Amino acid sequence: MKWWVFILLPFSLLAQENHVNCDSITPQTYQVDFDANKIYYWDISGGIIMYNNGNSITIQWPDSAGTYIISAYTTKFGCEGDTSHYDVVIKDCPYLQLYIPNSFTPNEDNHNETFYVHGADQGEVKLFIIYNRWGEKIYETSDNTPWDGKNCQTGVYSYSVRTHNQHYTGIIHLIR
Numbered sequence: 001m002k003w004w005v006f007i008l009l010p011f012s013l014l015a016q017e018n019h020v021n022c023d024s025i026t027p028q029t030y031q032v033d034f035d036a037n038k039i040y041y042w043d044i045s046g047g048i049i050m051y052n053n054g055n056s057i058t059i060q061w062p063d064s065a066g067t068y069i070i071s072a073y074t075t076k077f078g079c080e081g082d083t084s085h086y087d088v089v090i091k092d093c094p095y096l097q098l099y100i101p102n103s104f105t106p107n108e109d110n111h112n113e114t115f116y117v118h119g120a121d122q123g124e125v126k127l128f129i130i131y132n133r134w135g136e137k138i139y140e141t142s143d144n145t146p147w148d149g150k151n152c153q154t155g156v157y158s159y160s161v162r163t164h165n166q167h168y169t170g171i172i173h174l175i176r
Helices: none
Strands: 016-020 028-031 038-044 048-052 056-060 066-076 079-091 127-131 137-141 155-162 167-174
Touching: 038 048
Parallel strands: 016 079
Antiparallel strands: 028 056, 038 066, 048 056, 066 079, 127 137, 127 155, 155 167
């Protein structure tokens, strides 16, 4: 008696997709070919399975950059069947979400007292320098610690802000 083994490939789930984490990534649905005699198993290396309907799943991917893998395999009549892998690549947002104001008023009225970088990615600041109008460095920090303008005159100053991959320069008005 001869036994024949059939491997039912390829799954329609054999590729790669890319996302950028500038905004929240919407849940994604993945599906493989359906066979009523198969039992479907899914494994993901990250994210949350929000819905599982046997041969299709819906996944909410994390916002963290990285490569995540979906694996799908089946059994049919107790025997292992198809196996497929799918890569989901989430890349860092190519631009940072920062807002750098152009003035501040350190006049002790508890409004707009300090100068610092605002926005969703304000924690990405690696170097923050303030210069006076003669180009002399008057303030420097290796993070986003606010500048209070103490002992500085009303006037125009320049700033340099560095993140892990970008550099911003501009002017700031100190108003009393």
